[in-house]
Amino acid sequence: MNSHDPFTLALSLILSGDPGLFGIIQLSLQVSLSAVLVASLIGLPLGAAIALFRFPGRGLVITLLNALMGLPPVVAGLLVYLSLSRAGPLGQFGLLFTPTAMVIAQTLLVLPIIAALTRQAIEDLWEEYREQLQSMGSGRVRAIPTLLWDARITLTTAVLAGFGRASAEVGAVLIVGGNIEGVTRVMTTAIALETSKGDLPLALALGLVLLALVAAVNAVAYLLGQASRRHMQ
């Protein structure tokens, strides 16, 4: 058993400037932030559209979206694996075991969270704004950007929840990325690997580094939120 205390180890890992660790941190951020970005670009307008429009099967879509928030990462990983596999429908792109595949899998995990939370937030806001916006001649489509911007504080939380899910999950990236050292190894898969090697202190130290990373991203988002809140309530 390694005698290092995980906190000291975590600190020395960061301070050591180990390029391997920094590569893993960078890839983790790249993959999860890209997934959150793509999921936001799709999920925010999608969630708003579901909030504003009535169509047959809407209740089913909302239920499905809410249920998908709990989609097990392994299942998402498996679906993406089967699609990107050479024998699968998107096989010709050769994306399996690349960071792109990991972004796709995490997007699948994050999208329902962002879309479902957006739907809820926008529906509430639309309830409040509907008559005023209609009075000013805004159609429903035109109302989407207005509502998204005005719900920005709630939506930031939704996006951060999505980022939390992306950066914490291991099941999906493990399957579609393959945890290849230097290519697709991210924080969570590295932690799983060290755990299975029995190096529990190192695993825990990496966990602390990941936690610090997620906290840092949240802090940046919080500060940006504060800055914009000061200017526009």
Added chain:
Amino acid sequence: MRCFRRLPSIAALILLVAATSAQVTADTTFITLASTTSTDQSGLFRHLTPKFTERTGIEVRVVAVGTGQAFAIGRRGDADALLVHHRAGEDEFVAAGYGTERRDVMYNDFVLVGPRSDPAGVTGTQSIQDALARIAESESAFASRGDDSGTHRKELQLWAMADIAPAGRWYRQLGSGMGPTLNTAAAMDAYVLTDRGTWLSFGNRQNLIIVFEGDESLFNPYGSIPLNPERFEWVKADLAQQWHEWLVGEEGQAAIAEYHIDGEPLFFPMNTGAPSRVE
């Protein structure tokens, strides 16, 4: 205020650039090798693949998964070569036309690990069958992988050879990889069958020690199989073949032999020169 409005789009732009740059750097010559977690965790690939890359300029990307999953990846053509240790499965794989040929690369062995106190009295038994029988009789805790991995299949085969159908509260099927199984066994002072490579590099041993080793039936051969380009036209057959031949060749075999942990060799080269073809 103006600049705050633009912040989101600026952030988005930075992210997009970051995301695309990850793709640009992935433009090197490489093969994808599907192998097992135990092999990867022994640290062997870190020792082996740089030597191969130095010689050929080909990077080897190792996807380390369970034996069953490695074969599944191979059957879908999602790797260029396999390095696994389940003889029957390997022969079947080649026979079904997924791979071109199978060659012996190296072997290591399995060891029976258990608590220092050895409640079943396994130490000093003459055969692995005997050792397992004592564990079953005394109903001492035994941790089984239970994940249909190569090691799990090997364990089941050993129980069968000992004429025992393990069952009961003492026999715990964990359904996890070698490392997690060892972690669990260490936590509950259970006996467990493991490959020597994983054991040697395993950090969290607590009370566990090797209680039985050296039986011939604990022998664990590894085979290399390049994927069949006739079946999967996209595989990098040339590069995979170079890797395959390098492994069983003089240089690869020497590299395997010189890999040690704490002064102990983990794998023993076993190239007989002849490919074991299954027609």
Added chain:
Amino acid sequence: MSGLPLASVPDPVLELRNVSFMRSGKVLLDHGNLMLTQQGRTIIIGPNGAGKSLLMRLAHGLLEPSSGTIVCRHNGSGTPRQAMVFQRPVLLRRSSLANVTHALALRGVPRRIRRNQAEQALARFGLTHLAQRPARILSGGEQQRLALARAWALEPDILFLDEPSSALDPAATKAVEDAVNVFFRKGTKIVMTTHDLGQARRLADEVVFMCCGRILERTPAATFFDTPTTVAAAAFLRGELVLAPWESPTPLTTNG
């Protein structure tokens, strides 16, 4: 039938013809007929639940009538621009200025002149110093003034106001009434509801009296407050409880 014979007037700007509105089997507006001209301030009064807000929303186009037609005309042919100020102002979670520029954007005003127009509108209602303040933290009176400034920027031909000062203190109420007159002097048609008879007296050029989902009369202010046409209006002016016709022994529509 509550259809009133309305004096034929030139240049009607808004006309309701036999407009009914029903929800879940209840008739909330019963064959309403009303013709409003471009001139003057029309104040709609009536007891709670009479359908005043409903009438406004129908006229403004926020609700579709169940039957009947609503015709808007401007200078004989064009569609009049409309704006509405609600009882509780609905302001976007942005600065005061951004609230106005957003409304201008919706109206299709080019970006480069929006800011200038918005600033002028804020200045018109004494809100310049609050331009960068988040609209949501303004006081109730300031918020309603901002809602009026936003309406002002849209340069409406008809301005609907639904009890715009019912939640405000006297000073803020005065500011709202002054603002209404600013619109009026510019030639904007004012259509406003209030439950405050004093306010109705101060502002009205003509009064529309509603009760129980029916438009009972439209009378010039000068005569309405002294001699309303209907029993119900007379009772309402005396401060009596006005009951629905099925609850009341006396007919609503004939005086005496």
